[in-house]
Amino acid sequence: MKVLVPVKRVVDYNVKIRVKADGTGVETANVKMSMNPFDEIAVEEAVRLKEAGKASEIIVVSVGPAASQETLRTALAMGADRGVLVQTEAETQPLAVAKVLKALVDKEGPTLVILGKQAIDDDCNQTGQMLAALLGWPQGTFASKVVPGEGTVTVTREIDGGLETVELKLPAVVTADLRLNEPRYASLPNIMKAKKKPIDTVAPDALGVDVAPRLTTLKVAEPPKRKAGVKVADVAALVDKLKNEARVI
Amino acid sequence: MAILVIADHDNAALKPATLNAVAAAQKIGSDIHLLVAGQGAQGVAEAAAKVAGVSKVLLADDAAYKHHLPENVAPLVVGLAKGYGHVLAAATSEGKNLLPRVAALLDVAQISDILSVESADTFTRPIYAGNVIATVQSADPIKVVTVRTTAFEAAPAEGGSAPVETLAASAPSGKSTFVSQELTKSERPELTQAKIVVSGGRGMQSGENFKLLEALADTLGAAVGASRAAVDAGFVPNDYQVGQTGKIVAPELYIAVGISGAIQHLAGMKDSKVIVAINKDEEAPIFQVADYGLVADLFKAVPELTAELDKGR
């Protein structure tokens, strides 16, 4: 079976985020960008399925500016077979991305789509669920275990109370949570090999998708800063503060 | 137009997060309908009818809704949604699973995790692990919204007397089936509802050592949480994780033990009223948000703290 993995280029999770002075957005010039960490997990899962002989081909897709090529290269170096860049300068909101992905799914015919559960820039946690809806496929979100069977996939999900296991008829959409696997680092030879793997570039228009944002960001701002408090000398002092100053115990 | 709120429940009881979602709905308008989709959920519907501010309860009681599979519940909500200006749910694992599916079927955007209602079409929400607050406006005819529960004080669970209307069920999709659930059992308060939370990180070194935190938590009547590192290492189950991609908590008192204070962790707890950090590294970033910091070895400090508190009882 073919597996499709959407990967987003985001500000690296270690970067200290700064709001632009005019409140229109977040500073991204000269900021380290990386593959969304959940998408690394999704790619890793697909590569493991291929190594286990369960997946035949892994197609990685990114929707974004030309520089998203780098993100696709990283995924190719991890073991994906080919990439598709859906190139746009527009802000990519989940519904638009889901529509782009649906168009690609219709074209490529994968049996499984594995996304990250959440992009760490917009923190939306929507795209996989939306894609599943548009395709009329079942969804296994927040997956910590994915076991393909005969015409089905069994997904263990991280839910608020613990874990839940569901069985989905294939084709299906899965979104990766943190405990699904530990993504590998691409080795140097694999990085070299990845340079020769194909990446197609298409425009959203060519897929018949309007990616215009539905939500307008009126402004962005930093949240109120929390002030550092005091250091206490010992446990007795701590208990005293909690009882007599903060009055929380 | 009326507002539809999807109730979070386990067929036996209405989950408190629903009350926060109702509170958010009240900031938008006053005609609030609560949908209870489940099986054998009559009792939940009765509880829902008592929630202050709810004007009608819709009960869809059928085997198809027993496990809240989004493949089955989304079409039900979509069928109802046309009559509403807003569809809301708490940003719990159920709300997050269901609402984007509903939104896509309605061809509208979904707005995740709102912190405030600025007007009927404008909301604030956190992005970049809560380091940035965005104000977003929706042009869509139906606003599909998940609500950060800690940002809205719960609507009273009693005081209402809404009528309960029963809905016909739609056929199950047949594309997904529930297999099993493994719920973490605990006598302690639920993490997102607790007044006091004691969380442990990698510094705890093992699951066994979490007993130290459990003893402290029991003295305080607190819930136990954890950092991602502690969950990844297998010290505690996944549902203990507090943070950007785990649970969001805002208790009266949050005690972080052996947690460094990565932004992804802070995202889940920095709205707590009082923060205490116990860490042996005085440079740990957690001290930058802690009201009270104790630089100490946790293996000494935590038992001492438990003993000191026990003394007072």
Ligand SMILES: Cc1cc2nc3c(=O)[nH]c(=O)nc-3n(C[C@H](O)[C@H](O)[C@H](O)COP(=O)(O)OP(=O)(O)OC[C@H]3O[C@@H](n4cnc5c(N)ncnc54)[C@H](O)[C@@H]3O)c2cc1C
């Ligand atoms: C996509 C993504 C999502 C993430 N989501 C989350 C999330 O939701 N929640 C979350 O928590 N993290 C999340 N993280 C991980 C986060 O970046 C940090 O790696 C994690 O929070 C670190 O956990 P920690 O503080 O327990 O461990 P460490 O950073 O290793 O800190 C351990 C601390 O324990 C202290 N310590 C050690 N021994 C002792 C002792 N004997 N006494 C006292 N102190 C001691 C040390 O000084 C240190 O400060 C995420 C990361 C990514 C990439």
Ligand SMILES: Nc1ncnc2c1ncn2[C@@H]1O[C@H](COP(=O)(O)O)[C@@H](O)[C@H]1O
């Ligand atoms: N622009 C994009 N390009 C490729 N994949 C994306 C894009 N946006 C979101 N995704 C996928 O959808 C997941 C969830 O994103 P979100 O719904 O924005 O939190 C991500 O982890 C990616 O797998």
